[in-house]
Every structure is written in C-alpha cells, then in structure tokens.
Amino acid sequence: MSSKILLCKTDEVSDSAPLNVNVEGFPSLAVYEFEGDYFATDNLCTHGNAMLTDGYQEGEEIECPFHGGAFNIKTGEPTAFPCQIAIKSYPVTVENNEIYLVNA
Amino acid sequence: MQTIPTVDTDKFNLAQTLEDWPQAGEGFAVPYSLFTEQEAYTAEQERIFRGETWSFVGLEQEIPEVGDFKSTFIGETPVIVMRDEEGGVNVVVNRCAHRGAKVCRSLRGNVPNLECVYHSWAYNLKGDLIGVPFRRGLKGNGGMPKDFDMKQHSLQSLRVEIFNGLVFASFSSSVADLETYLGPMASAAIRRIFNRPIKILGDERQRIFGNWKLYSENTRDPYHASLLHMFHTTFGLYRSTQTGVSKMDDNRCHAMLTAKAGSSSAEADAEAYANQRAFNSEFTLQDPSLLKGKLEFEDEVTLVILALFPNLVVQQIANTLAVRQIVTYGPKEFELVWTSFGYVDDDTEMQGVRIKQNNLIGPAGLISMEDGEAVELVQDGIQSDQNNVSYIGMGGGRSEDADHLVTEGTIIGFWEFYRNIMSGERKV
Numbered sequence: 001m002s003s004k005i006l007l008c009k010t011d012e013v014s015d016s017a018p019l020n021v022n023v024e025g026f027p028s029l030a031v032y033e034f035e036g037d038y039f040a041t042d043n044l045c046t047h048g049n050a051m052l053t054d055g056y057q058e059g060e061e062i063e064c065p066f067h068g069g070a071f072n073i074k075t076g077e078p079t080a081f082p083c084q085i086a087i088k089s090y091p092v093t094v095e096n097n098e099i100y101l102v103n104a
Numbered sequence: 105m106q107t108i109p110t111v112d113t114d115k116f117n118l119a120q121t122l123e124d125w126p127q128a129g130e131g132f133a134v135p136y137s138l139f140t141e142q143e144a145y146t147a148e149q150e151r152i153f154r155g156e157t158w159s160f161v162g163l164e165q166e167i168p169e170v171g172d173f174k175s176t177f178i179g180e181t182p183v184i185v186m187r188d189e190e191g192g193v194n195v196v197v198n199r200c201a202h203r204g205a206k207v208c209r210s211l212r213g214n215v216p217n218l219e220c221v222y223h224s225w226a227y228n229l230k231g232d233l234i235g236v237p238f239r240r241g242l243k244g245n246g247g248m249p250k251d252f253d254m255k256q257h258s259l260q261s262l263r264v265e266i267f268n269g270l271v272f273a274s275f276s277s278s279v280a281d282l283e284t285y286l287g288p289m290a291s292a293a294i295r296r297i298f299n300r301p302i303k304i305l306g307d308e309r310q311r312i313f314g315n316w317k318l319y320s321e322n323t324r325d326p327y328h329a330s331l332l333h334m335f336h337t338t339f340g341l342y343r344s345t346q347t348g349v350s351k352m353d354d355n356r357c358h359a360m361l362t363a364k365a366g367s368s369s370a371e372a373d374a375e376a377y378a379n380q381r382a383f384n385s386e387f388t389l390q391d392p393s394l395l396k397g398k399l400e401f402e403d404e405v406t407l408v409i410l411a412l413f414p415n416l417v418v419q420q421i422a423n424t425l426a427v428r429q430i431v432t433y434g435p436k437e438f439e440l441v442w443t444s445f446g447y448v449d450d451d452t453e454m455q456g457v458r459i460k461q462n463n464l465i466g467p468a469g470l471i472s473m474e475d476g477e478a479v480e481l482v483q484d485g486i487q488s489d490q491n492n493v494s495y496i497g498m499g500g501g502r503s504e505d506a507d508h509l510v511t512e513g514t515i516i517g518f519w520e521f522y523r524n525i526m527s528g529e530r531k532v
Contacts, residue, residue: 056240065242067226067235081234
C-alpha cells in the first residue's frame with residue numbers, strides 16, 4: 001500500500017518560486033510548479049552544496065545559484081555545466097490543493 | 105688605447121638610447137643601461153614578449169591528455185597551456201575576466217575545466233566562460249546586470265602554433281606564421297632534433313639574478329664556451345679549434361652554434377690553448393661513464409645551441425637533449441625552465457646515458473652552472489655603470505655568420521634585431 005506524505009499546499013509554490021520542503025526521513029526537497037503541474041526533486045545540488053530553491057527556475061529547468069548549472073525539474077537530469085550527476089526526482093500527487101509525496 | 109664612447113645622459117631615456125646607439129669603431133657596443141633600467145624592461149614586455157614575436161610555451165608532450173595543462177609565462181605575463189576535448193592546444197592569459205586574479209595556481213595538472221578560486225568563475229578548456237556564481241541572483245537577490253553576456257568575458261586567448269611538438273604562442277595577430285618567423289635554419293635545426301616522438305625525462309628550474317638579455321648573449325657566444333667552461337675543453341666536448349659554425353637566420357635574431365667533438369687534433373688544441381687555464385688534460389673523470397655515449401646524428405655534430413628570439417634555447421650537448429625557456433621576473437632577474445627529453449624509442453641504456461649526462465646541464469650542470477654565474481658576474485659588474493657600454497669585437501665586430509667558433513658575430517646580430525624591434529621598425 002503506497003503511503004502519501006504531505007509536502008505543502010499548491011498556493012505555496014509557483015513557477016518563479018520553487019519551495020524548499022523538509023520532511024522526516026528525506027533529504028531537503030524542492031517542490032516546483034510548471035504549467036499547472038507539480039514536481040519534486042532533491043534540493044541539494046549534486047555539483048556543490050547549494051540549495052536549488054535559492055536558484056532560478058526557468059520553465060522546466062532549475063538553475064543552481066552557485067555555478068549556473070541546471071537540472072530538469074521533471075526528471076532531475078542535469079541540463080547545464082557543471083552539473084553532471086542527476087538529482088533524485090520524486091513522484092507527487094495533488095489532492096484538494098495539497099501536494100503529496102507518493103512513497104512507493 | 106682605443107677610447108670607448110660613453111653615453112653621458114644622467115636620466116635614462118630609452119628612445120634616445122635606441123636612437124643614438126653608441127659606436128665603437130669597428131667593434132660593437134651595448135649600453136649597460138639596457139640590462140638595469142626598469143623602463144627598458146617594461147618596454148620589452150610590450151614590444152618583444154607581447155609584440156611581433158612567437159614565444160615558446162611548452163612541449164606538446166607535456167600535455168598529452170585531454171584536460172592536461174601547464175602554467176608558464178611569456179616574458180612575465182602568466183599564461184596557461186591546455187589540451188581541450190578535441191585534442192587542440194590552447195594558450196590563454198592566466199588572468200580571470202572578472203577582476204584579474206590568476207585562475208590557474210598550479211604548475212601542472214589535469215582538470216575538466218578551469219575555475220577561479222576568488223569567485224568560482226569557471227572556464228572551459230578553451231578559456232570560454234561557462235560558469236558565474238549567482239549569475240541570476242540568490243533567493244531572488246543580486247545577480248548580474250541584464251545585459252551580462254558570458255561570451256564577452258572569456259580568458260584572453262593567444263595565437264598558437266605547434267612546430268614538431270614545440271608549442272609557441274603570440275600576442276600578435278600580424279606577426280608572420282611560425283615557420284616563417286623561425287626561418288629555414290632554425291626550422292631545420294628543430295626538425296633535426298625533434299625528428300621522432302620524444303619522451304620527457306624531467307624539468308629543472310634555475311633562478312638567475314641578472315638581465316634576461318645577458319643569457320641571450322651567453323647562448324649566442326661561441327667565444328666563451330671553450331674558455332669559461334673548463335669541462336668542455338678539458339674533456340673535449342667543445343673546443344674552439346673544432347669544426348663548428350655560428351650562424352643566424354636572415355633577421356639575425358635567431359642563432360645556432362654547432363661543434364663536432366673530436367674534430368680537433370690534440371696538437372692543434374695544445375697549441376691553441378697552450379697557457380689557458382681551461383685546457384688542462386691532467387684532469388680525469390673519476391667516473392668516465394658520465395661521458396659514455398654515442399654519436400646519434402649522422403652529421404656527427406655533438407653540440408648544438410639553437411637560440412631562438414626571444415625566449416627559447418634548444419640544445420644538444422653530447423647526448424643530452426633539452427629546451428630552455430626564459431621567464432623574466434624583472435630587469436635583474438629571470439628564470440630558466442629546463443625540460444630534458446629523449447626519444448620514445450630510446451632503449452633503457454640510452455635513456456640512462458641521457459639522464460647521467462644531464463649532470464652537464466641545468467642549474468648545477470658541470471657546464472651550464474657557469475653560464476648562470478657569468479650572467480650574474482656581468483649584472484654585478486655593471487651595477488653603477490649604466491652610462492658605460494660593452495665592447496663586442498671578436499670575429500671582426502659585425503653580425504656575420506662564421507664557419508668557425510672564434511666569433512661574437514651572433515651576439516651582435518641579436519642586438520641589431522633588438523634595437524630594431526624595440527624601435528618599432530622590425531616586422532618579421
């Protein structure tokens with residue numbers, strides 16, 4: 001039975017302000033909105049220790065503030081130098097304006 | 105006694121010194137001020153090292169793999185020589201496009217990209233800017249101006265050409281291509297030594313407290329070689345009675361001295377050096393294996409000193425092969441970076457011979473150590489005498505080639521070229 005963990009409310013996240021969420025048993029997470037859909041990834045950049053939510057979201061990409069590297073918010077894949085290692089991406093669902101982490 | 109004209113100006117004036125160069129009858133004179141004055145040194149950085157010349161920056165073999173780099177200098181300008189992903193060699197000025205810090209702080213290494221430690225600006229192996237921290241701000245604060253374009257802030261890249269594995273770089277977009285700049289003589293001499301893949305045996309660095317041009321003189325000076333270097337004459341490596349030549353390229357800025365050991369007879373040597381302290385055959389080597397080697401080149405030439413303007417000497421002394429790069433630190437200080445090499449197809453015995461004969465060269469070389477001393481002797485000797493001049497006349501006092509080794513013609517050639525390039529007249 002997959003369990004759900006509440007992350008945050010939908011109105012706490014926008015495509016220009018991804019949200020940092022800390023949940024028991026998980027590393028710091030980043031929650032994004034893009035064209036009405038919501039996504040979640042690890043928040044710590046894999047290149048240097050910076051919080052992606054301190055960076056800059058541009059469409060489907062989150063740009064790390066430190067070196068300007070970037071990741072795709074849907075897949076966690078690196079999309080710009082110097083990031084080369086993907087960040088973990090987590091499945092989420094939305095129920096009455098609340099975003100849940102689907103913990104398979 | 106022939107009076108030497110003195111240049112009697114109290115305050116040093118470079119343009120005037122170049123303009124009315126002192127005359128010395130049939131001989132040639134060099135103002136000592138050119139070895140001590142900061143104004144001359146500073147102008148040399150612009151007009152020579154950053155001017156219409158090609159400077160040696162390294163051997164391709166020093167950076168064989170992608171990401172390999174070495175940091176060195178052209179004159180005193182710090183540069184980085186690096187191998188990019190396409191296998192190309194790039195040379196950039198080692199100065200961050202941000203606020204001028206040296207980006208590369210180690211001599212050698214291998215990196216996926218460069219990164220300035222000051223603010224973490226990152227550059228790829230071609231010197232293009234690829235990373236700027238907080239470029240679009242942090243938590244929505246700060247960030248670069250809207251019009252900030254990464255492509256406008258790369259490291260300054262230099263013109264690069266490689267000749268038989270020797271990497272040269274230039275600040276000038278108008279100087280001729282490298283092979284033209286080297287000329288046929290120097291090109292042939294480089295091809296003779298770099299005739300097959302080389303293997304680097306090691307580096308030595310020698311700090312010499314004298315003006316770099318004193319070393320340019322020293323490496324264009326067949327006259328001193330058999331007199332200063334007692335080891336040369338005592339053990340027959342180089343005697344002015346041997347068959348040898350001292351030649352220059354058309355511009356007379358590059359010079360080559362060659363000699364064939366064993367091409368002079370004992371009688372001729374004894375007579376020529378009858379009372380010279382340099383010729384004393386009572387000396388023997390406790391370990392004669394130092395000189396055990398073999399004639400490697402069909403032309404049987406055992407000594408080649410190829411002095412390339414402004415910063416390289418390519419040498420073969422017996423079986424030692426090396427390049428010597430001049431790095432300047434000020435009017436009264438420079439460094440020699442020696443890189444010794446052999447060939448990939450040397451057997452272990454031959455490699456052993458080269459490494460042992462390395463004792464002849466480098467900062468403490470049985471031969472080369474005396475050159476560093478000689479340069480410093482001059483620097484000390486001319487300290488408070490900037491209004492005086494040297495006298496260069498051996499061989500007739502003109503910048504002419506000679507098919508013998510009793511001449512200073514190649515030194516005069518250097519100075520005539522120096523005067524022209526410093527006066528802005530010379531275009532190679």
